Amino acid sequence: MTFFSSIRSVFSKYATFSGRAGRPEFWWWTLFEYVTRGLLGAIYSVIMFDMIAPIIASGATDDAAFDQIMAAVFNPAYFVLLAWSLAILLPSLAVAVRRLHDTGRSGWFVLLTFLPFVGTILMIVFMVAPSDPKSNAWGALPQSK
Template sequence: MTQPPAPQPAGVAGEPPLSQPFYGASFGQAFSRFWKKYATFTGRASRSEFWWWYLANVIVVGVLYALTAILGFSGATIDATTGTTVPGPLFVVGSSLLGLWGLAVLIPSLALAWRRLHDTNRSGGFWFLGLIPFVGWIILLVFYVSDSNPQGARFDV
């Protein structure tokens, strides 16, 4: 009589479960995990998960900005009185898409940043340092690029 195989942890073969950070995640894996952990503020996020997502976000925002500019300039007119350019009617479409994307990624981006801070063994509340004018974002950038700290496992569920 043989024993059934031991159950595998949740996740795709070779990937850690969603409750664990994925060190060495690829671009696609990081993008997928970002959406799967939409509003999860507990646990940790590896540097690769964090930075691959931000690269993906920069690409999407860049494309949406370009689309907005293209749509805005097609059909644009110049106001004869003031000399200012009035964007075309499709500018609203591009702006709406950009706004919807921003709303869609607001909470999960905050959650990802929170988890990244956990991976460096810092409370997610350190995110509020980013609100300090001029230096806050620099402090956060240093935290985000820091090595993972094994003691950050205390934030795992």
């Protein structure tokens, strides 16, 4: 499975939590997710810094300066980043659940991400694990293996 075919696949299964997703589909999607959010985050940061730097340099500490800083923090780029993050939340969860299914695990293991550090390490271990070579409770081996 190529980079673009995996992105198409994840978006076409936007909220599909059943079935299986092979390693290429999951990891290409993860790369896409991190790169797009990283680029949007960088754009947001540059805009915010450009708006805040003069305020900080002036040494202003009054309410007007605070209002200007808040306007800088919540600039339009922030809402673009927020909208994008919310738009890819469901497909990201869905592909993670399908990837867990591919390794023979319940999708409920995705809740491990709420455990700081340990949960993240376990999820990485689960996600790099090889696919279950046979059909399992969630279907046949995906073609993208």
